[in-house]
Amino acid sequence: SHTIGNARCTRFRERLYNQSRNGQPDNTLDQSYASQLHRNCPRSGGDQNQFFLDFVSPIKFDNSYFKNLMANKGLLNSDQVLFTKNGESRELVQTYAYNQELFFQQFAKSMIKMGNISPLTGYRGEIRQDCRKINA
Secondary structure, rough: OOOOEEHHHHHHHHHHHOOOOOOOOOOOOOOOHHHHHHOOOOOOOOOOHHHHHHOOOOOOOOHHHHHHHOOOOOHHHHHHHHHHHHHHHHHHHHHHOOOHHHHHHHHHHHHHHOOOOOOHHHOHHHHHEEEOOOOE
């Protein structure tokens, strides 16, 4: 679903400047794309600056996101590794990049599956108000 949406600079800054905690950028990130990101996501400051997850067609639901990953232009490291770290997920990225209709079909099936998940509530779990932390 990252074909539409934004991420703040704080969510990918390490990828630009210190990916492996060695002061170096992520070597899987396309250099021209990295240069564009540097302009509005400096080493410090600009934390709330937002960037499109899919800069090619940011408000259109399509398969450009997957094409971006194949060009090493995924904004988030967690997205880019779908193409760089695992043969099975790499194959899916390529399939969806080349076949938008299949992506649409599979996405619809996945959304239906997710819609049928019964969340754990009460003493068994909670629906978080902020996905990054347990409710107070």
